[in-house]
Amino acid sequence: MMPYAELHCLSNFSFLQGASHPEELATQAAELGYAAIAITDQNSVAGVVRAHAAAKDAGLKLLIGAEMTPQDAPPVVLWATNRNGYGELCHLITKGRRRAPKGDCHLTFDDIAQHHTDLLAGVLPPAHTEQIDVARLHQYRELFGDRCYLLAELFRGPHDDKRLAWLRGLELQTSIPLVASGGVLFHTPTRRMLHDVITAVRYRTSVAQAGHLLQPNRERHLRLLADLNILYRGHEELLARTVEIADQCTFSLDELRYEYPRELAPEGMSPMEYLTQLTWDGAQRRFPEGVPEKVRGLLQHELQLIEELQYEPYFLTVWDLVRFARSRDILCQGRGSAANSVVCYCLDVTSVDPSRIEVLFERFISRERNEAPDIDIDFEHERREEVLQYLYAKYGRERTGMTAVTVTYRPRSAIRDVGKALGLSQDLIDRLAKNAGYHSTGEKFPIRCKEVGLNPASAIGKRFISLVTELLGFPRHLSQHTGGMVMTRGPLHCLVPIENAAMEGRTVVQWNKDDLDELGILKVDCLSLGMLTAIRKCFELVKQHHDLDLTLANVPEDDTKVYDMICRADTIGVFQIESRAQMSMLPRLKPRCYYDLVIEVSIVRPGPIQGDMVHPYLRRRNGEEPVTYPNENIKRVLKKTLGVPLFQEQCMQLSIVAAGFTPGEADQLRRAMAAWRRPGLIDQFRRKLLAGMQENGLTGEYAERVFNQIRGFGEYGFPESHAASFALLVYVSSWLKCHYPAEFAASIINSQPMGFYAPAQLIRDARDHNVEVLPIDVNFSDWSCTIENQALRLGFRLISGLRQETIETVVQARMHGPFSTMDEFLVRTQLSRTELARLSDADAFRSLNENRRLSFWNSLAQSDSPTQPSLFSPQHFVDDITPELPQMSAEQEVHADYRTTSLSLRAHPLSFYREELDQLRVIPNGDLKHIANNNSVRVAGLVLLRQRPSTAKGITFVTIEDETGAANLVVHQQTWDRYRKITHHSRAWLVHGYVQSKDSVIHVVANRIVDLSDKLHAVQTKSRDFR
């Protein structure tokens, strides 16, 4: 039996053409005993990295190639023989894609001619006819010489023998040898149904009507070697040739090493010298009283490691980026494991003083890891674009690109596409989609389908469910990642193809973050943090109104008032500690210093919760439990956290001091814990750890416990450095909230979308702190919120549907003096009817004595596209006759407020029903604190937030709000499911339950939920949902 290598495969990265994941193809080929496999997507190598990982695991050889479709020649499959060939292939794909709009590729034969070295070519004759442009075949032959082949693909069609004969004829005529290939579209025949479905989706029709667009049979899968031998009987050399071709290709993706950009150091200095100089200069600046011994030692250790691993260009690149941002007054801060580096601190990349935390450089870079470091930098989200443009300008379009994000099918999109393809009625599809979850279909999916009228036991129901489940996770298209940038020394397009993104002037590489990580290619993540924008805006407002120049570095530390506020859990709007979970923790943990904040930020996370670290820590902190350590070494590591390991670095350090690991080995241990898919690896480390600990005299039970804690941390624990960077921002934002609440609220609102709460709650919180809040008005407000006589004046940005240019016009016109009548406003601003209607609906004309209805009435007189008033048509917009318009009730006004701005300064929608609710024995949320633990109670409110953390065993936390405040609900899984219609779709609830109060943290556990939406249907609120 002849061996075989599959040379022509489309994976699902040929969007809507391939029906299998690249790793599925690789794994299946290995199981079938193929000699090798080539994943050859159309004009793309987006899927090869996933295939690479799977092929490596299975021990199968992977060829890298792509199917190129020039517009003036037959399509040809190209395979890379070595690194150079691979570079040519990437360059070719880049050329074709950069020329075309997003998602397309325009290539000509000449393009291929310019990039043919070290590539093998397999020309693809058309599938359904026996006609081909022989002249072009000759040209291919001339171009590629004996690297050119002709693909013979047989699919058990009506006349395979004739086709083969024709191909043999071509072979003689053009001297291009034939080679067998599969034209594979899916890995097993059972995927054929899904392939028909995606074909129907591709051509926007249904499967029943797609006709000959569908494949006539299932042959285009990875076939058994035996079947291939039967199919090509009499032509066995075609099969043998596939292995010949595979043998010629020796390129592997592992060969792609990162190549740093070069223009990093000034003339006459090597990059390492430059880095060293910058570091010591920075150290002087950071420690003006002299660099401490400890720090000096750390710096020398780090610089030595950097030089050894040759990472200095990377640090210089990042330093340059941060320097640029600071020069433009863009707030930024390094996050993540980079805060473990003192060099980074001296370079101003991170802001965490290494003397305040225990740094562990190996958490950031280690010899054993042998891959480039990963620095994430947070920038103000509104100005991040400037930073990205700087990178493009400095390194050029050819050497920088953004990482891609693979947008995949989610439940709703999968349901819609599969439903349309199967011919389900549109209304049924809509209902199925609305009833499904956001992220996955899960086991309850058949029940969901039944609820809306699709019987899951019927033939079509079964098919529908299985097809949707298969389609989930399939890539749909590539989109740009928010901020990951790749920069190279040589042209980027020799490393990976670049294509156009949807946005003008943006380009994207064909691989995503995980692919780049897998291959060890370096990227800088320029992340955006809303809070940085808010802090900067607040600094500006404080300077403007109080003439105080604040920076992240000079905010007064250790302010008791601020810590009092934090312990009270009065933290709405504050970075990181405003969530419900955090607010429940604050009164128990009671942070009183910076390091307490570091702990607070890290402790409310899945890692510590699952590892059962939280309660022991709190008990020890409150003095309920003695603090003990097995020995002195461990005490040193765990002292700051009272003997309970909370941080990733601590776990690593434990393995070092307790089990004798080297720092590099400790880092490997941490990463192995994260690789839970490879249990064999974890086992190895477990044995080593236990053995090491035993040598140091630590007993079995303690050792086991340590091991389990370390395991729990691998995936979820916070690095201490990361928490430390964040804790800085927590303190600064708390300080601002405490001392300048009006400015703080204004900045957070002006930086939306961000944070946990909507403007309505932020404003309510500001009012609770005695900030006066003034409504939006054409005579006073700007686009953004402003401070007016120490009160917060709301801005026009809160009105949905208004454009900033419209408001610019108003503000400009107002510079000549305030408006006194509607007529004057219309003449001076010349806004269109729709814009006026929006303003009047938002009640922005109150200072002109025009209520909503009256101003709307007057706005109607304006034509839709006003022109300049001319001499001949003096436009009297407002008649002298005031119309008799009925008055709006208070409730209607509040509903209108919510409709336009999602908030109301007048009253809360629920306040109008207080009497009715009283009759139903519902208590206002503000009275909850007077109810004793375990008493039954009824509460009602609008749904603000729903959160279902992964550690909470299916419990959902819901926050509802009425006119007296918010209430936190606990909804167990059964309750959630029992009232699913309400919990899923309703925005106003009446809840029967009982009170759970502990340490001044109050929750209501829900037993029964009643829908209040029909009373409040006019109120449109959006609940923010979190994991």
Add this chain to the structure above:
Amino acid sequence: MPVSEAQTLCPDRRPLKLVAVNPEFDRILLERLAVVAQQFSPLVALNEAEEPDALLLDLTGVAHLYGGESEWAKSVCATFVSKGFQLQCAVAETIGAAWALAHGVHMPNRFRVLPAGELDRLNALSIETLRLNPEAHSVFRRLGIDSIGQLLALNRNSLVSRVGRAVTRRIGQFLGDIPELLTPYLPPPIFRERRQFEHPLTQPHWIEEISLQLLKRLLQRLAKRQLGLSQLHVVWQGEMAGTQLAWMIDLGRPTVDEPLLVELCQMKWERAALSFAVATVQMTAKQVGRLQCVRLSLFDEHQIALRKDIDTLVTRLHGRLGSAHVSHLELVPDAIPEHQTRLRSAIESSEIYDVSLDAGLVPQLWERPLLLAAFPQPVDVLRMCHHSRPAVIKWQGQLSELHHVWGPERVESGWWRRAVRRDYYRVETHTGQRWWIFQRLDTRQWFLHGEIA
């Protein structure tokens, strides 16, 4: 609500009964009711809308014949209720007011009469009854205006610039300031030619002669209106009740081709056995239609001539055989051979199907035999040769040796209705016949599907 939602509300055992909406049918029914209503008023109109659902009657000068407007309305209601309809009836001095009253007050099978000059009694009704456009309604909703009284309180001039003239026109029509015209409904004419004889005739050729004269006149009348005949009804009636001969000639397409019709009629008559004396001859055009124009192009006379010939042929066959018996084959893109062709009525598809134009059709269609069995016929394979190909088969009692076998061609498709998985082979028997056989991949049974001529 959508059907799927309604089905979830239905208890499991009772299936949902669905009746399709049919606007055409509704309109025809309403037109018939308009004819009935003509006994109550000289001017009956349907309301102007995409799908009319009301009748408007002008009462001027009629009410006194019934003894007053209330009596009149009572008769109207009684008549329609007795026919099995539910209705609401309102009488007022303007159409706008009557419309508002009829739609604004719930009074099943009853009537209301608004005395003249008392329009303000309607002030409490919603402005929805004023026949305004949706944009105007959304504006009024925002202003909080929902009753007629509130709307009338607004200054008319201010309204014009704000919501447009259409609204003020409706208000004017409601109040009677602006006239509203009704377009009376006129039923369509019947094309019929009839001749009664003083003395009944017995000679067939005289009767035919007169019938043909009537036909000629009928066609002339139709041609004047640019109409053609698609269904002709011929009746020869005798003196005594119940004695008659009737024929229906169905042409499918409207035509005024006299020789063709004459020929068709004569073919029908020559087989008639006349057993009574004919007193009346009647020719009715049961169905008429616009005459279709043939597109003229400057260069393709041959195509036009061909097309015309084919049309004539189809019409003749249609006339002779009836619509159910004249059809043509249509090619359907489908992988499964028995679904690749479909019969369609020849009248509906007026194109000459030029297969060479559609190169996109899967060339597999060329690979299909011309003769396809209606249902695949089971055969027995008695001996297989190398590579699992059939060598000897038995069909209808006869043994055939297969000298050549080409294939297999694998066809697997149709999983969304009924999955088909077959391996097809073209075979040549020892007698030189060429067949198309297949093996079902699931049951491994063999079948004969067609003959390659």
